[in-house]
Amino acid sequence: MMKMYRCRICGETFLGSEAPSHCPFCGAHRELFVDTSEYPEDINAVDLTEVERNDLMETIELELSNTRFYLPWPPTATT
Numbered sequence: 001m002m003k004m005y006r007c008r009i010c011g012e013t014f015l016g017s018e019a020p021s022h023c024p025f026c027g028a029h030r031e032l033f034v035d036t037s038e039y040p041e042d043i044n045a046v047d048l049t050e051v052e053r054n055d056l057m058e059t060i061e062l063e064l065s066n067t068r069f070y071l072p073w074p075p076t077a078t079t
């Protein structure tokens with residue numbers, strides 16, 4: 001039976017019959033994975049100041065705009 005597991009260190013999710021031996025993203029050991037049904041919903045909840053919220057939104061916009069780096073060049077090229 002497939003289950004969804006989540007790393008308590010970085011939040012990476014993993015789908016499988018059991019938790020991976022190590023987190024594929026941060027390397028945390030299996031013991032730090034929890035079944036997502038047991039993962040506390042508010043574990044990542046934080047209160048942001050207005051400045052922090054604006055910085056976060058600018059960072060997200062920057063990350064989203066960086067996706068152009070992975071597009072083919074010239075734009076009409078096919079893969």
Ligand SMILES: [Fe+2]
Binds near residue numbers: 009
């Ligand atoms: Fe992780």
